[in-house]
Amino acid sequence: MKIHTIGTGLFKLDGGAMFGVVPKSMWQKLNPPDANNMCTWAMRCLLIEDAGRLLLIDNGIGEKQDEKFRGHFHLHGDDTLEKSLRKLGFTSADVTDVFLTHLHFDHCGGSVQRRPDGALQVAFPNATYWSNEAHWDWAVTPNPREKASFLKENILPIQESGQLQFVDVAAGVPSRLASFREIIMADGHTEKMMVPVLDYKGRTLAFMADLLPSTGHIPLPYVMGYDTRPLVTMTEKEAVLRRAADENWVLLLEHDATHEACTVQHTDKGVRLAETLRLADL
Known part of the structure; x- marks a missing residue:
C-alpha cells in the first residue's frame, strides 16, 4: 500500500465560524485572521494505492463554480486536484473509487x-463513488442550516451516473474498500x-x-459553528482522541493549512497535541 496527500487548493472561512464559542482572543493565536476575520484553510485529500485499486478520499471544491461563489471563499494556492494527481503520475480516469466522508x-x-457545453458529468468516469444512505438522504433533502453546503450540482450527477454505492457500516467494510480497517460514523458535524x-x-x-x-481543534470546546450538533461533536471527538492517544494514531488533517498530520497525548489538561508530521515521514 502507498498513501499520498492530495492538495486541491486553499480557501478562507470566517474564524469565528470555525471555532464556535471560543473567543477570538484565543483562536487567533492558532490561526491569525485577515482584516475581514477570515482564516486560511486547506482542502487536503488522500490517495491510496492498494491491491490494484486507486482510492481517493474527498476531492475539494472543484473548479466548476462561478466566480461569485469562488469569491465568497477566496480560493487560492497553486494546487488543484488534477495537478496533484498528475504529479503522482495519475489522471482522474485512473481512480477506481471515490470515498466521500460527507x-x-x-x-x-x-x-x-x-463540460464545455455547460452540462455536468462525473469527474471520475471509471470510479465507484461511496457515501452512505442516511447521509445521502440528509444531503439531498437538506435542512435550512446546511442547505448552502449541500449543492445539488455536486451531488445529484453522481447518482444519475449510476456509479454511486452506499456503505453499510453495520455489515462491515465493503470488499472494495478493504484498505480501511474500520469506518467511524460521526453525527456531530452532520448526519x-x-x-x-x-x-x-x-x-x-x-x-x-x-x-x-x-x-487547533484538539481541545474539546474548540468545535466549529458549522456543526449541527456541537455537544455530540465533543463526545465523538473525545472518544477518537482518547483512542488516538492510547494507541499512538496518526491523525490526518483535511483543513489544517500548515500541518498534514499529528499525534496526540494524554496530559493533565486532557488530550493535547504531541507532534506534527508529514505523511511522507512515516
Whole structure:
C-alpha cells in the first residue's frame, strides 16, 4: 500500500465560524485572521494505492463554480486536484473509487465537472463513488442550516451516473474498500459523516475530515459553528482522541493549512497535541 496527500487548493472561512464559542482572543493565536476575520484553510485529500485499486478520499471544491461563489471563499494556492494527481503520475480516469466522508461542497465538489457545453458529468468516469444512505438522504433533502453546503450540482450527477454505492457500516467494510480497517460514523458535524481508519507502515491512520479540521481543534470546546450538533461533536471527538492517544494514531488533517498530520497525548489538561508530521515521514 502507498498513501499520498492530495492538495486541491486553499480557501478562507470566517474564524469565528470555525471555532464556535471560543473567543477570538484565543483562536487567533492558532490561526491569525485577515482584516475581514477570515482564516486560511486547506482542502487536503488522500490517495491510496492498494491491491490494484486507486482510492481517493474527498476531492475539494472543484473548479466548476462561478466566480461569485469562488469569491465568497477566496480560493487560492497553486494546487488543484488534477495537478496533484498528475504529479503522482495519475489522471482522474485512473481512480477506481471515490470515498466521500460527507457531501459538504468543500469535500465533494471535485466529484463533478462541467463540460464545455455547460452540462455536468462525473469527474471520475471509471470510479465507484461511496457515501452512505442516511447521509445521502440528509444531503439531498437538506435542512435550512446546511442547505448552502449541500449543492445539488455536486451531488445529484453522481447518482444519475449510476456509479454511486452506499456503505453499510453495520455489515462491515465493503470488499472494495478493504484498505480501511474500520469506518467511524460521526453525527456531530452532520448526519453520518464517515472517518476512515487504516493501517499503514505499522501505524494506525485516521482521516479526520471535519471531526478534527486542524491541530487547533484538539481541545474539546474548540468545535466549529458549522456543526449541527456541537455537544455530540465533543463526545465523538473525545472518544477518537482518547483512542488516538492510547494507541499512538496518526491523525490526518483535511483543513489544517500548515500541518498534514499529528499525534496526540494524554496530559493533565486532557488530550493535547504531541507532534506534527508529514505523511511522507512515516
